[in-house]
Amino acid sequence: MKPFNREELERLAFNIRRNVVSTIATNGEGHVGGALSAADAIAVLYGAIMNYSPQDLQHRDKFILSAGHKCLALYGVMAEIGAIDKAELKTYNKLGTRFPGHPDATKLPCLDFSTGSLGHGLPLGCGYALAAKLQGESYRTYVLMGDGEQGEGSLWEAAAFAAHKKLDNLVAILDENTLQINGRTSEVCKPTDFEGRYTSFGWSVRSVAGNDVGALYDALAAAPFEAGKPSIIVAKTIKSKGISFLEDQAKYHHWNPSRESADQALAELDSVAAERGWLE
Amino acid sequence: MNDPRKAFEMKLVELGREDKRIVAVSCDSCAGGGLSAFFQEFPERSIEVGISEQNAVSLCAALSRQGLLPVLVIINPFLTMRAYEQVRDDLGYMNSKVIIVGSGGGLAYSTLGSTHIAVEDVGLMRSVPHLTVLAPGDADEVEFCLEQAIAADGPVYIRMPRQARSAPVDGPRSMKLGKAEVLSEGTDGALYTYGPSAEEAMKACRILSESGTSLSVLNFTTIKPLDAEAVLAHAKGKRAVFTLEEHIPTGGLGSAVAEVLAQAGAGVPLHMLAVPEGAKNTGPYDELLAFYGLSGEEAAKRIAAALNTSASETK
Known part of the structure; x- marks a missing residue:
């Protein structure tokens, strides 16, 4: 784990967003909303928290993107930390690309597992966390889930298992951007609050401002919050965070921008970069 | 007459003594699935997941990525049908070395009704990439299949029989993986x-x-x-x-x-x-x-x- 450096992590999150938007601007459609809401958490994980090596599959900390459709953010961070060649992102959406619309670890060994079908990530995370306990390994396992994804029953099978097995080396992040394809999660199907649900399942829960790298760092650095319990960070985020005209709207869950819209998004990023001195 | 489940149970223990990668995984299927002896001898390599088949399959995929060799036993339709997508995505496409055992293939649970028979499983499992599909009938074949499954590359599905049967022929058998x-x-x-x-x-x-x-x-x-x-x-x-x-x-x-x-x-x-x-x-x-x-x-x-x-x- 690296010490907290706000400037560095905000810049990494920004660069992830720029990779997400420029990839879609160049190569067309992708799940932009969730990739942008989760960019800060992914930046903090790979930029400061995780003990990560692209080559050391066995011993590195594990990251499972349970909400696999947010993969542009994952590709974006991989490009920034040098696990992949950024130029290769230009193959996105093209025949034979190693960067499909949901991440494929058989094509990118820098990833820990293929995902895309919702509800697989927490069970996979339980497997990695349990393997560490069985084999005496010290790596941590991080799982990033969506809030719409919480409708999948398999997650709750895993939530019960993780608490029962006292997997305190497992840390989940719930990217609560409050939107899914059909609208507000509260209107689609969200009978109770996520904090209450995970608490009742035996997890240790913290809610944080999920687009604030400082709040995310503090929570991730503090995990496990209680010995003998899995930890979950409910990250209160804004869907499509960072591109003002896309923010907090369900219709940008998946985006196939017009040239004008793409240029507008890139211009907004350019102005942030100019203001912060983050020009490439 | 010999009991295929007993043969499975004893063979798994024997293989487990030699191969420390093997972990047994149960979905509340320990006794019925022939895992009790392994659980007793190797508690540190025995995982009870409870009645949560989807979780169990994905979890085993991750265990295998870390070099463990999970043998997961579940009553057949709950494995091959309820958790089909986990089998396809997390074992098949990922080529995860996991042995999945569907207890009571075919009409084995003959008195229990349509929810418990498994007469579509072979078609489903045949469609999963990288998955070897084995279907033993008697105790000798069960032992053979388990040995072969441990040695094989990639994931293996074993359709387990339940009833004690006689060998189909007398005398020595000529069983070989991939050969009729x-x-x-x-x-x-x-x-x-x-x-x-x-x-x-x-x-x-x-x-x-x-x-x-x-x-x-x-x-x-x-x-x-x-x-x-x-x-x-x-x-x-x-x-x-x-x-x-x-x-x-x-x-x-x-x-x-x-x-x-x-x-x-x-x-x-x-x-x-x-x-x-x-x-x-x-x-x-x-x-x-x-x-x-x-x-x-x-x-x-x-x-x-x-x-x-x-x-x-x-x-």
Whole structure:
């Protein structure tokens, strides 16, 4: 784990967003909303928290993107930390690309597992966390889930298992951007609050401002919050965070921008970069 | 008569003593699935997941990525159907070395109703990439399959029988992964089968031989990869080919054999002796087999009728 450096992590999150938007601007459609809401958490994980090596599959900390459709953010961070060649992102959406619309670890060994079908990530995370306990390994396992994804029953099978097995080396992040394809999660199907649900399942829960790298760092650095319990960070985020005209709207869950819209998004990023001195 | 589940249980313990990668994973299926002895001898390598099959399959995939070798036992439809997508995505596409064992394949849970029979599993599992599909029938075959599964590359599905059966033939066996076992050689028809149906197939073969009809009987303990060479070689010159299985016609061995025969232009009639789709009769195992025409006696009648028909058509 690296010490907290706000400037560095905000810049990494920004660069992830720029990779997400420029990839879609160049190569067309992708799940932009969730990739942008989760960019800060992914930046903090790979930029400061995780003990990560692209080559050391066995011993590195594990990251499972349970909400696999947010993969542009994952590709974006991989490009920034040098696990992949950024130029290769230009193959996105093209025949034979190693960067499909949901991440494929058989094509990118820098990833820990293929995902895309919702509800697989927490069970996979339980497997990695349990393997560490069985084999005496010290790596941590991080799982990033969506809030719409919480409708999948398999997650709750895993939530019960993780608490029962006292997997305190497992840390989940719930990217609560409050939107899914059909609208507000509260209107689609969200009978109770996520904090209450995970608490009742035996997890240790913290809610944080999920687009604030400082709040995310503090929570991730503090995990496990209680010995003998899995930890979950409910990250209160804004869907499509960072591109003002896309923010907090369900219709940008998946985006196939017009040239004008793409240029507008890139211009907004350019102005942030100019203001912060983050020009490439 | 020997108990296939007991054979599985003892063999797993024996293999577990040699191979420390093996972990046994139960979905509340420890006793019924033949894991109790392993759990007792190796508690540190035994994982109870509870009644949560989807979680169990994905979890095993991750365990295997860290070098462990999970043997996951679940009652058949809850593995092959409820958790199908986990099997396809997390084991198949990822080529995760996990052994999944579906307890009570076919009509084994004959009294428990349609929710507990597994007569679509072979078709489903045959469609999963990288997955080897094995279907033993008696204790010797169970031991053979478990050994082979441990040694094989990639994920393996074992369709476990439940009832104690006799070996389909006396004497030493010639089992080989990926190869059909020739149980009998004949000239009139070819009968292809697997699992507990192999014993019924040999009963049918003996009944028919009394009336002068001789059958080649092949036991396809490995269903995928299918021994296509044997399918074609033993169909050659026969009046008809038959498949006998506790599975619906769609996707099972009958389907697999049809694919091979048709693509090779074999031009031999194929009769699928199978469980009809949507079958939900229940009762004692042997009686249910007979009800669906899958017992040795009933199969012999159906084969004789088909061969007579094709003989008269030939004339």
